[in-house]
Amino acid sequence: MARISIDLKNGDLANQASETIIGIDLGTTNSLVAYVIEGKAVAVKDNKNNKTLVPSILHLKEESGFVVGAEAHEMLVTDPANTIYSVKRLLGKSYHDLESVQTILGYEVIDDGSESLVKIKVRNKFYTPTELSAEILKALKIRVEAELGSTVSKAVITVPAYFNDAQRQATRDAGKLAGLDVLRIINEPTAASLAYGLGQKDEQIIAVYDLGGGTFDISILQIQDGVFEVLATNGDTFLGGDDFDRLIVDFWRKEYQLSDSKIFSGKSAGQRLRLLAEKAKKHFSSENTFQSNLDGTEFMLTKQQFEQLITPLVDKTIDCCRQALSDAKLETKDIQHIVMVGGSTRVDFVKQRVGAFFKKTVYDNIDPDEVVALGAAIQADILAGNQKDVLLLDITPLSLGIETMGGLMDTIIPRNTKVPSKAGRQYTTSIDGQKNLKIAVFQGERDLVTNNRKLGEFVLRNIPPMPAGLPKIEVQFIINADGILKVKAKELRSGTEQAIDIKPTYGISEEDMGRMLLDSIQNASSDMAARAILEAKNEANHILLSTDKFLEQNDSVLSDLEIEEIRSLQSNLKSASDGNDKDLINSAIQQLNDYSAPIAHKVMDLVIRKAMKGQKV
Ligand code: ADP
Ligand code: MG
Secondary structure: OOOEOOOOOOOOHHHHOOOOOEEEEOOOOEEEEEEEEOOEEEEOOOOOOOOOOEEOEEEEEOOOEEEEOHHHHHHHHHOHHHEEEOHHHOOOOEHHHOHHHHOOOOOEEEOOOOOOEOEEEEOOEEEOHHHHHHHHHHHHHHHHHHHHOOOOOEEEEEEOOOOOHHHHHHHHHHHHHOOOEEEEEEEHHHHHHHHOOOOOOOOEEEEEEEEOOOOEEEEEEEEEOOEEEEEEEEEEOOOOHHHHHHHHHHHHHHHOOHHHOOOOOOHHHHHHHHHHHHHHHHHOOOOOEEEEEEOOEEEEEEHHHHHHHHHHHHHHHHHHHHHHHHHOOOOHHHOOEEEEEOHHHHOHHHHHHHHHHHOOOOEOOOOOOOHHHHHHHHHHHHHOOOOOOOOOEOEOOOOEEEEEHHHEEEEEEOOOOEOOEEEEEEEOOOOOOOOOEEEEEEEOOOOEHHHOEEEEEEEEOOOOOOOOOOOOEEEEEEEOOOOOEEEEEEEOOOOOEEEEEEOOOOOOOHHHHHHHHHHHHHOHHHHHHHHHHHHHHHHHHHHHHHHHHHHHHOOOOOOHHHHHHHHHHHHHHHHHHHOOOHHHHHHHHHHHHHHHHHHHHHHHHHHHHHHHOOOOO
16 A cells, blocks of 8 residues: 555554664665664764774675674685675676676676576575675664664665666665665665755756765756756766775885885785775875885875876766766756765865866765765655655555546556656647646546546646647646645747646545545446547547638638538537437548548649649649
């Protein structure tokens, strides 16, 4: 059954309001969990190391199963074969998708021949990326439960905007395996925007620049009445802060000729050098020079050298931004805000370059590591019904549409559509020179609007006079996250527009809703008959009008007999369409058509022949 809360004070959700719904950022490099307390989103810290970030790394112990996070991170150096990282890169993927990923991972990704989805072999057992992601989610669940002192069972989890259905489903399944009911999967850039409070105001377009450990994503979002729409995404799945570290390591290896040194050729030495490089990189967030001793060698780097090293990579991210903008058919001036996400956006040089490209100051005052999880927590809080005045609506319980010719219901958003949601359709006029068009909005499953529930109506005025069928009227339905429906109508040729706000479920009880659905099933066949009659009547009306036009325009070429016969068949059809016998109407349509079609052809030939002779038509 649809989860709907009409009145939070009486609704059943009020009873559940005590259970916290958590927000999770399941990252490639790091993951974290957050929740809203007293109206504020906070990320949960580990009580051991006081950090909010949990490295997305798993280590399988000989006997006691998986350890996740910082503890597993350490094993990356000492026991790499049984330590797994970057599982997110494999989520929802088949062997087919895999070639490029496999080469960069240090553990065994295998084709066990049984299924098409990839598996990972650790200590002679096979694990799916979904199972491994579930282990990370379990660790996060335990962490937040320890802090809250109560169990949690519901979550919102974020995914990259470019994730396809299989990857989203795999994320959902991982949640289920971890004992979490995943109420929503939301896009990471959307979550980051929510954390910055973007989305409440009027229509705006924003760019979310996410540079993490191993991946770069740029997303262009349009926000309208709380509905987030991804206009374009771009990025590089193999570009991130880890590459910055590698560039520093390469620089040092050359500078200090480490390839000749025995000390720095071992595997664990490589890891230690990489960690030192990461330390240097982070150092430049506050200092201009770095100096440190490792095994007797003095390692040095200036901030300027670092910026020179990473310039080609940062250039690459800017190219992606340019491409995303062009895909969205936008220019930098169309972007109102830039949101920075991911640990690597702490690098000053990155911020400067992105700001310079978009010619705007970037949003960076929320911790870029936490911003996605914080946004997920805010979305969770909205779903929990804790945000004041927010009408919760997960899905539309009944179809929403408008009345079209003859009182027919034309559904624009079908029932069970997830919200927020946006849909539209084009209509036209049925009468020549029609200046006003009434848009009546209905809710329900029946074919005739009289059997559905009217939610409201408005009139689109001042349509410039045009022949019937020429105006292009776009009707848009937008349901925002709090269940408010906005209906807009716009005549595209002239730009005339009009809109209203409606609360679609206000005042309908679950009982009423059930009755409306049942009604629609029980009356399906009578509805179909009624629809058929109305459609026949609409058709008759249309033909009568166009025949009038035909007679008027071709008065000079038609014989009196022809005109008389057509008029008589017209009046025949007119009286049939006043009744309710659809077969009678259809046969009258047929008779009129049968008689006038050959005449129409004849007239057409005449017109063409005249034209060929160079005469004015
Ligand atoms: P993901 O979204 O891929 O899980 P994160 O957003 O957690 O990744 O980013 C991790 C990256 O951020 C790492 O490469 C890390 O070195 C980098 N990072 C963290 N803090 C800083 C800093 N102060 N300066 C530069 N890079 C940083
Ligand atoms: Mg991330």
